[in-house]
Amino acid sequence: MKTQDQGSRGYLISIVMVAVLGGLLFGYDTAVISGAEKGLQAFFIGAQDFQYTDMMHGFTSSSALIGCIIGSALSGLLASNLGRKRALIVAGILFFISALGSMEPEFMLFRHGEPSYSLLIAFNIYRVIGGIGVGLASAICPMYIGEVAPSGIRGMLVSWNQFAIIFGQLVVYFVNFLILGDHTNPIIEQIGQGINAVAPGSDPWTITTGWRYMFGSEAIPAGLFTILICFVPETPRYLVMAGRDEQALGILSRINGQSQARQILSDIKSTITVRTERLMTYGWLCIFVGIMLSVFQQAVGINAVLYYAPRIFGDMGMTNPMVNTVVMGVVNILFTLVAVFTVEKLGRKPLLICGSIGMAIGAFGVATTFGNPALSLVTMLSIMVYSASFMFSWGPICWVLIAEIFPNTIRGAAVAIAVAFQWIFNFIVSSTFVPMFNMHLTPGDDFGHWFTYGLYGLICLLAALFVWRLVPETKGKTLEDMTALWRKRNQ
Secondary structure (H helix, E strand, C coil): CEECCCEEHHHHHHHHHHHHHHHHHHHHHHHHHHHHHHHHHHHHHCCCCCCCEHHHHHHHHCCHHHHHHHHHHHHHHHHHHCCHHHHHHHHHHHHHHHHHHHHCCCCCCCCCCCCCHHHHHHHHHHHHHHHHHHHHHHHHHHHHHHHHCCCCCHHHHHHHHHHHHHHHHHHHHHHHHHHHCCCCCCCEEEEECCEEEECCCCCHHHHHHHHHHHHHCCHHHHHHHHHHHHHCCCCHHHHHHCCCHHHHHHHHHHHHCHHHHHHHHHHHHHHCCCCCCCHHHHCHHHHHHHHHHHHHHHHCCHHHHHHHHHHHHHHCCCCCHHHHHHHHHHHHHHHHHHHHHHHHHHCHHHHHHHHHHHHHHHHHHHHHHCCCHHHHHHHHHHHHHHHHHHHCCHHHHHHHHHHHCCCHHHHHHHHHHHHHHHHHHHHHHHHHHHHHHCCCCCCCCCHHHHHHHHHHHHHHHHHHHHHHHHCCCCCCCCCCHHHHHHHHHCC
């Protein structure tokens, strides 16, 4: 219902729901590899002109992250020059191109179904294009929501973006499961250090076709997002920075009511007296906190679990690792909702600290039990604790803080830098997981397993300490309040 004094909550929710579709595509694009990577690996193992190694597969599985780094680095420039809305339209188009290109990388250039080194390069280019879309969406979707949402519910609404990311991952886990159907993933045998072969009897359909359908399925939500984002408004704060005060007032009035809208517009204008300020205007600590929030969100190792979940559960001896992956996706959804409905009551810092400790417990549990058949249930539960703890803390709350801690005049550039660091560390963690996980000091030992998760557990404890000592609590503060907060800290 809409009133002049209260604004329209339905209007606010509708534009936020369109924006969070970008989060869903973010999750979909980054997790689609989890079901497709074994079929893709087996396909390129069959190449005649080169040898497809573990290192190449690690790079191919995470090549989209290179695009994410590029996209997030460009996000500030595009968001500031094109506006938040048009930058998201660009992201949607890139998602769509990547989905179709990854499904059919041979398009117009190569013979269908014949793996080669050139085809591998083409496939990775399409994945990088999708990654640029993810990088743009990952920075601009929370920024968009943060700039349209009233301060009292901003944390909850930005948290819905993380819910959409996890929901997108769950959707693609389920879609991959349905696409696989009665077929099975190929069995990959190690025949040398970093060298593999496809075991005889592996299902040929998953090698030639299954992975293509998995990548191509993203074209449907990508097309929907690109169309719907054309119908949402630009954010009031961007409009004020662009000198379009009347349009900004109109949108603020529809969201907050007329009386509040004029006060909010006045507050925005008071912090944007200078359209552009130097990045370090508010001190190095402001930028450092944003960067380290991003670094810790990835360095705790969560994406190693999300991207390689079927492989991990398969190595644990689970009979149907795709089912276990879907179950984990459901658990992730439920615990993301914990953050959505408690972030405005408990605050940002308590959730981050509790989540860091929970992740450390889960990671150390995996490190000490992985590879022991008698303790496989404990390993499974530890992975669930590790993942669930991330979902109510670092998953959504990091995005909330990145969207709201920076002053208006440097937000575009500061968010771009913070999110670029996030994707850099995402790439580092994802591309090093398989070789690190498979390390052995002696043949057949589990050194790589306990070392990998032990390292992640230690980083989780460091993350808790960082939040306790340096991160400001932003619950209940307006975006304009952040200008005063950082000016005070910089004195």
